[in-house]
Amino acid sequence: MATACCPPASALDEAAWQEAERIAGTALAKRPARVVGHLRWFLAALPWLSLLVAGRPFGRLSLARRVEVLRRLERSPVAALRRGVWGLRTLAFLAVYGRPGMREMLGWSPDPGGWSGHVPADLVRPTPSRGTPALRLVP
Amino acid sequence: MSAWDVIVIGSGAGGGTVAAALAPLAEAGRRVLVVERGPRLGVAHARPDELASADAFYAGAGAAFTEDGTIALATGQVLGGSTALSTGVAVGPSGAVIDGWRVPGLPGADIEARAAAMVRDAGAAYPHDATLNENNRLFEEGALRAGFSPERMRLLVRGCRGAGVCHLGCPNDAVLGTHALQLPRAAAAGVRIVTRARAVAIAPQQVVVRVTADEGWPAGDHVLTAPCIVLAAGAIETTGLLLRGGFGGALPRLGRGVTCHPAHVVVAEHPRAITNAVGHPTAYRVDRTTEDGYVLEPCFSSPLVTARNLTGFGPEHAQVLAAYPRLQMLRVTARDRAADGNRVVLDRDGEAIVRYRLAPSVRDALVAGQRAAARVAFGAGAVRVHVPAADPPRLDRHDMDALDRRISAALELPGRVSLSATQPLGGAAMSRGPRDGVTDAHGRVHGAPWLRIADGSLCPDSPGVHPVLTIMALAERVADAVRDDLPALAGAAPAVA
Ligand SMILES: Cc1cc2nc3c(=O)[nH]c(=O)nc-3n(C[C@H](O)[C@H](O)[C@H](O)COP(=O)(O)OP(=O)(O)OC[C@H]3O[C@@H](n4cnc5c(N)ncnc54)[C@H](O)[C@@H]3O)c2cc1C
Secondary structure, three states, X not given: OHHHHOHHHHHOOHHHHHHHHHHHXXXXXXXXXXXXXXXXXXXXXXXXXHHHHHOOOHHHOOHHHHHHHHHHHHOOOOHHHHHHHHHHHHHHHHHHHOOOOHHHHHXXXXXXXXXXXXXXXXXXXXXXXXOOOOOEEOX | OEEOOEEEEOOXXXXXXXXXXXXXXXXXXXXXXXXXXXXXXXXXXXXXXXXXXXXXXXXXXHOEEOOOOOEEEXXXXXXOHHHHHOXXXXXXXXXXXXXXXXXXXXXXXXXXXXXXXXXXXXXXXXXXXXXXXXXXXXXXXXXXXXXXXXXXXXXXXXXXXXXXXXXXXXXXXXXXXXXXXXXHHHHHOOOEEEOOEEEEEEEOOEXXXXXXXXOOOOXXXXXXXXXXXXXXXXXXXXXXXXXXXXXXXXXXXXXXXXEOOOEEEEEEEOOOOOOOOOXXXXXXXXXXXXXXXXXXXXXXXXXXXXXXXXXXXXXXXXXXXXXXXXXXXXXXXXOOOOOOOOEEEEOOOOOEEEEOOOOHHHHHHHHHHHHHHHHXXXXXXXXXXXXXXXXXXXXXXXXXXXXXXXXXXXXXXXXXXXXXXXXXXXXXXXXXXXXXOOEOOOOEEOOOOOEEEOXXXXXXXXXXOOOHHHHHHHHHHHHHHHHHHHHHHHHHOOOOO
């Protein structure tokens, strides 16, 4: 499920998976019961939904077919199904991209120094705006 | 039990402004208290962290949603409220819009004048050319090429170094939220501020405050009394406190008419790395509210927020995120209008929650805004644009001529597209009387003169995208009335044991 939503999950080793699961668990513990309940319901329904949509339970589908099933559910006229996919994929993103080191891998290294911080010099040098002929200002 | 003259619940745009405006009372020896649910921000982030900030500074640990789970609601739960996490965009209120609310005794010109004075006082300024990053420049260039008229916006910031992490709490304390401007002034005048303290119940001239890990007071429940209590806990929580307090019986419109300015993020991929994560995120806007109901702006968010904001999943989603240093981001915000069905209600646990449905006009505005955003991004040289209401969301340059077909209202399906809102308003609106709203033009709750409201919940309708100055100006008027009314209220207050 996580890999179908978030392909970088396939590269996680055992320790990284544990970390991802910990992050997801911590996040879920802070969600209202209503939200967690909906996710649970969706996960429980997924094998049956998959049977309906793809003729096999979710767990027995290839990765590409899993993605396809989730895509179909994501476009479903039933809002609860769309929300189910959205909730699960968001949790997967949180677990995978929320791990230490991931943000740097993606190229995000925020620095309180801002312009004078870590960003390579050719990128940071602010150049004059090519800009608007007559600058319009919001009052 | 401890006795105060005025208790202000919440320290954001509304509460912080009231606290500062009541400073003369504190200087004159009156006991004024601000009760804030969140912690102090501090300049704590040598290393900005998405998960830690969401957890520490946002309501619902950064994962609050509308009742049906389709719109993420981000509001600050920290000293200074949402203003402490804002980008500091300061858009003056429109007197005409406020006059259109038809609240007796609320002249739009007065709100305009107060907001203008606040802007002067804070020293809000237009960002200089030299501080603009490419995410902003590309917005301007693309907007001009697409035939729009971009305008530069004034910012409530001081000493911005362009750390680019406003939404995590500025590590340089550059955002001039109430935590930086109004609350320090109030504290210097003797206003007491207690943090990590949640008002859980209100009764006539009494409030129960639950203090957790403390920054001043012992943990546990505290019963506080005051002849005047000002609710400024934000549109959702203020309305929730009133509903829990049983005010709904006498005030049938309590909770109704909520607006939130739902927004999409459109993400564009450029062929080269651009300056995006460094620099102030939002210096421009294209305002199409009158014609099409939306505002378009540059924005930029950290990877986790970006991952959530993107619609879809799987390999395409991962490819967009992998292009992070090359991404340009644009926010499409709809100016929704107050509708009866959109309201704050209490859930099974008694917590306030927003019941909200996208009106067809809002959906159309969001779709029009996404088409415009795609045109702006392609106009700025993007090679691909990721648009929520397209299926698949990825559009290439060769799709440029088919934007109206590819980006469609039929695909703007709640739950499928990622929607977020940072500006919930209404729920305890100003009105003529108790049948059509909750307070008068000075935030006095109809039928409960000891109780005042001074935050975004006062707005009977959307004041326009970027409401902070409007809320502050309204709150200042509320504080004026508190100062005027206090002697009479104190005279009528029951003696405290
Ligand atoms: C990330 C972000 C960026 C934004 N950027 C801009 C911008 O650039 N320009 C603009 O105009 N607007 C912006 N906004 C919106 C603007 O900040 C809000 O509309 C405005 O601050 C709302 O004011 P308020 O007083 O109603 O609520 P808030 O400012 O949210 O303050 C409410 C306060 O009450 C506290 N509270 C809640 N419940 C309780 C309780 N029970 N007891 C005690 N305290 C409680 C909260 O912790 C919070 O501190 C932004 C919002 C966010 C979230």
